[in-house]
Amino acid sequence: MIDNYQRNINYLRISVTDRCNLRCVYCMPPEGVENTPHREILSLEEIARVVDAASDIGISKIRITGGEPLVRKNIVDLFESISANPQIKDISITTNGVLFADMAEDLKRAGLNRVNFSLDSLNPDIFRDITRRGKFDDVWRGIQKALELELHPVKLNVVAVRGVNDHEFADFARLTRELPLHVRFIELMPIGECNPWAVENFIAAEEILMKLQQGFGPLNTEVKVTGGGPAKYFSLPGAKGTIGFITAISQHFCAACNRLRLTANGQLRPCLYGQQEFDLKTPLREGADRQELAILIAKAIRYKPSQHHMEEGWTDRRVMSQIGG
Ligand code: SAM
């Protein structure tokens, strides 16, 4: 469906849980965030009903996220239901990768097309410090499995944090030479509790690109990656993979925004940074049919703002894991 600003809204990101097996420093406080009670979280069957209704008004791409989507019980069943809808052409997942390796084959069989891993350091100690509990080797095994199963393009999301992983940018770039991995540097967003810390440790994508070009020389710019979304991609000469930048802060990409978000508790959010939400859980539980749900989703699309106002600060009570990053 085309929105009020001539954008084709064809992409739905679904948070299937607000729970997580890690506690990344920029995402959650050490004790985690209070979990939404189970009865408030949409069931897998309710999520599938939303997808079917959304597909009737032009949603053709689905990303499953969270929290950590792979901690959700029976998550493979959701991929099966979504892939049974012929209007959905692309199903992807964003995961911290800890549980991925052992679930990968089932996920692929159930319809998963491609995967984004969040991995901020190639050093196991730094990785543990950032995630407060993760094991690097688990994630690396997941990445290798995704490559082996050809879940291309396999992307690595790297949140850039000054003083934490800024000495590793060249190592991430080097990875793309040998492996068909698409490394994407993400600007740290001042979301939730870590707000002042994020502002202090922010690194603009431009600075990362400049550092890489100082080390490697000019990067190729004529690069396209499937599901590229808001990232701008480059590559090292002769590399198998690519290097991308997601400039959520320094250069917003709202004019090309094609997405909606469904929170784990059934609220449709037209903009990540806008607090406006449309309740789908109540109508779902009151028996709304597919057409009625489609009408509600279309209404949310009509309310999608022309651009975000993150510069006004993050005043939301929710953090990223609750909205679905
Ligand atoms: N648990 C999964 C994972 O980590 O991939 C999916 C959910 S996580 C909220 C989705 C993405 O949001 C991750 O790539 C994470 O790095 C990113 N993220 C979380 N908080 C962020 C922040 N404050 N700034 C930038 N990216 C953030």
Ligand code: SF4
């Ligand atoms: Fe969990 Fe992902 Fe947030 Fe890390 S970024 S705490 S893995 S939801």
